[in-house]
Amino acid sequence: MNCVLDGHDFRNEVFTIVQIFFPNVRPIFTHEVSDEGLSIKTSIHKDEISACVMEDGNKKSEHKLKASKNNLKHIKNRLQIAVYTVLSDFTGIKSKWGILIGIRPAKILRNLMEKGLTQKEIYDYMKSVYLCSDEKIDLSIKVAEKEKAILSGNDGKDKSLYIGIPFCPTRCLYCSFTAYPIKKYESTTEPYLEALFKEMEYAKEYFAKSRLENIYIGGGTPTSLDEKSLEKLLYTIRTKFDFSYIKEFCVEAGRPDTINKEKLKLFKKYNVSRISVNPQTMNDKTLKLIGRRHSVSDFLNAYHLARGEGFDNINIDLILGLPGEDMEDVSYTFNEIEKLSPKSVTVHTLAIKRASRLKEELSSYNFVRMKEMEDFLHIASSSMERLHLEPYYMYRQKNMVGNFENVGYAEKGYEGVYNVQIMEEKQDILALGAGATTKYVNLDTNRIERAFNVKEPLEYINRIDEMIERKKRLEEILC
Numbered sequence: 001m002n003c004v005l006d007g008h009d010f011r012n013e014v015f016t017i018v019q020i021f022f023p024n025v026r027p028i029f030t031h032e033v034s035d036e037g038l039s040i041k042t043s044i045h046k047d048e049i050s051a052c053v054m055e056d057g058n059k060k061s062e063h064k065l066k067a068s069k070n071n072l073k074h075i076k077n078r079l080q081i082a083v084y085t086v087l088s089d090f091t092g093i094k095s096k097w098g099i100l101i102g103i104r105p106a107k108i109l110r111n112l113m114e115k116g117l118t119q120k121e122i123y124d125y126m127k128s129v130y131l132c133s134d135e136k137i138d139l140s141i142k143v144a145e146k147e148k149a150i151l152s153g154n155d156g157k158d159k160s161l162y163i164g165i166p167f168c169p170t171r172c173l174y175c176s177f178t179a180y181p182i183k184k185y186e187s188t189t190e191p192y193l194e195a196l197f198k199e200m201e202y203a204k205e206y207f208a209k210s211r212l213e214n215i216y217i218g219g220g221t222p223t224s225l226d227e228k229s230l231e232k233l234l235y236t237i238r239t240k241f242d243f244s245y246i247k248e249f250c251v252e253a254g255r256p257d258t259i260n261k262e263k264l265k266l267f268k269k270y271n272v273s274r275i276s277v278n279p280q281t282m283n284d285k286t287l288k289l290i291g292r293r294h295s296v297s298d299f300l301n302a303y304h305l306a307r308g309e310g311f312d313n314i315n316i317d318l319i320l321g322l323p324g325e326d327m328e329d330v331s332y333t334f335n336e337i338e339k340l341s342p343k344s345v346t347v348h349t350l351a352i353k354r355a356s357r358l359k360e361e362l363s364s365y366n367f368v369r370m371k372e373m374e375d376f377l378h379i380a381s382s383s384m385e386r387l388h389l390e391p392y393y394m395y396r397q398k399n400m401v402g403n404f405e406n407v408g409y410a411e412k413g414y415e416g417v418y419n420v421q422i423m424e425e426k427q428d429i430l431a432l433g434a435g436a437t438t439k440y441v442n443l444d445t446n447r448i449e450r451a452f453n454v455k456e457p458l459e460y461i462n463r464i465d466e467m468i469e470r471k472k473r474l475e476e477i478l479c
Contacts, residue, residue: 001027002034006043013076014042016101017083020403021091024352033057042083044075051082053090061089077129084131093370095403098131103396105136105405107424109144139391139407146392150420156443158245160214160421161203163196163237164433165222166457169255172280173290173361174319176353177435180457182224189229192434192457195464197236199432202468204240206430206475211245213427214418222251223258230263234270243271248417250274254317256302257294264309274344274416277303278317282333286322291357296336303340313414316342320376321350321401323358323365330376334383343414345389347380349373349404351397373402384409393419430471434460438471440478449474 001022003014011029018027018040033039035057043050052062063085067078080099088094102108112122122141126132132140167189168179182189215237225233243249251267253259253275267275279299281287287294306314316337320330337345350367352359368376384391389409393416396405408419421427422439425448431438435455441448451470454460460467 001025001037002032002039003027003029004033004039004041005029005031006041006045008042008044008079010042010076010079013080014040014083017080017087017099019399020084020095020099021087021093023399023401023403040083040087042079044079049075049078049082051079051086053086061086063089081131095131095370096133096136096374097396097403097405098127098133100126100130100132100136101396101398104394104423105140105396106143106147106394109137109140110148110424113144113148136405139394139405143391143394143407146390146415147420147424150392150415150417151424151426154426154443156427158211158213159207159428159430160216160418161207161212161241162418162422162429162431162433162436163215163217163233164431164436164453165217165219165225165233166192166434166455166460167219167224168221169224169257170291170293171357172292173323174350174353174356174358176356177220179220185457188457188461189225191461193229193233195461196233196433198464199468200236200240202471203430203432206471207241210428212241212243213245214248214250214421215241215246216248216250216252216418216422218252219254221253221255221258223253223255223263227262227266231266234266234272238270248274250276250416250418252276253302253306254278255292255294256299257292259302259305261305261309264306264311267311268309274313274315275306275311276315276317277306278315280317280319281322281325281329282336283325283329286325286329289323313343315344315346315408315416316340317346317348318380319348319350320380321368321373323367325368327372327375327379330379334379338383338387341387343389343411344409344416345384345387346406346408346416347377347384348406349377350401352399352401353397367401370402373404377404392416393423395423438474440474442478447478449478 033041033054039054041052047066049067050064053060063082065078065082067075084099123137126137166180167182167185169182171179249272251272256277282296284296389411391407392410393408394405408416422429425441428441429439434457436453438451439448451474453467454463
């Protein structure tokens with residue numbers, strides 16, 4: 001595929017729209033139309049913008065627009081609309097999100113609400129600027145209103161803490177997170193925790209000047225640690241930090257094959273308020289294919305065990321679009337989940353991430369198309385309605401199958417507060433551990449600065465002083 005740029009060099013703007021219709025295709029950017037194959041020609045001359053699709057040198061579709069030549073943002077927006085329009089005509093595909101690529105749709109809606117726009121004005125804006133469907137605007141409004149309530153208490157003093165445990169039993173097919181096989185790194189866990197505790201000393205000083213609102217232990221799979229190491233971690237957290245203002249203490253106990261009664265009792269002992277137990281699907285054939293190394297029965301045992309230990313705030317993660325799954329598989333998954341009457345479910349659309357095995361082995365799998373994914377999402381949202389769970393948080397990623405979204409659903413009072421804070425970037429989130437990213441947020445200027453920790457556990461251990469210094473330097477600059 002050739003993408004011809006005439007009178008401009010807005011490659012990324014063109015590329016992001018092309019990806020909606022031709023995912024996993026890497027176009028060649030040129031300044032000439034090819035007589036062979038598919039060419040997308042985009043032109044900007046004076047105040048006119050045009051895009052056309054040409055196949056083997058023959059024009060198939062063309063769209064022209066006017067745009068203010070003095071407003072760069074407006075020009076880019078009109079260019080993307082032109083490209084979207086001709087590709088939609090050519091392929092017959094219409095994206096429910098239109099040209100909206102950003103990962104935080106609800107944030108746009110919330111900002112419009114804060115500016116005082118009426119609901120009609122919001123609809124008109126989202127349709128004219130992004131070509132969004134009514135369905136996705138409705139979803140975004142629901143999420144934005146939920147988020148607004150959760151974020152209403154933010155005053156600059158409340159902050160959150162993320163603690164990363166980069167170990168897993170196995171690496172899932174679709175995973176791109178910082179996750180290393182626990183068996184291989186078993187001898188590393190103790191020195192890793194010691195380095196983490198050292199980083200916590202800095203965090204203790206940092207939170208002494210503010211209020212710690214949420215703690216989230218993620219990864220990886222934190223429960224891949226054995227009971228002794230897990231208790232050491234939880235004990236250190238409880239002794240180093242003031243829990244007076246804590247709204248949520250969450251542990252990502254994502255892999256059912258790492259959960260047992262002893263670990264759940266430890267969570268209760270140290271007042272963990274929310275956990276995730278994630279099957280991703282309720283089909284054993286898929287679990288085997290994606291490398292989960294646990295069964296549906298293992299998930300059900302872990303879930304009921306957690307319920308038996310007194311946990312009612314248990315999130316369940318599910319992924320739509322896993323290789324080989326069809327409507328029957330997806331319907332079965334949600335029918336089985338409904339039997340559990342969960343209070344929190346996060347529905348993900350499969351994203352083909354650059355650092356995953358799935359990306360490396362792309363040609364080995366068949367993936368559902370946009371219309372099929374739309375049907376899957378309808379099954380999911382209908383199931384959530386029957387469970388009386390409402391959407392409260394949403395985000396999108398690059399290379400999502402069908403260009404859709406991930407949505408968190410919850411019963412009132414069971415929303416994941418940390419999830420909203422990390423997405424909407426309205427408070428500092430200090431992040432500790434390998435692969436963790438700290439965000440410092442200035443609410444007055446809307447400025448966000450990030451400090452990144454190295455990903456590999458041994459490198460993190462050896463460079464822990466440098467990781468701490470990175471945060472200190474950035475904090476000093478912002479102060």
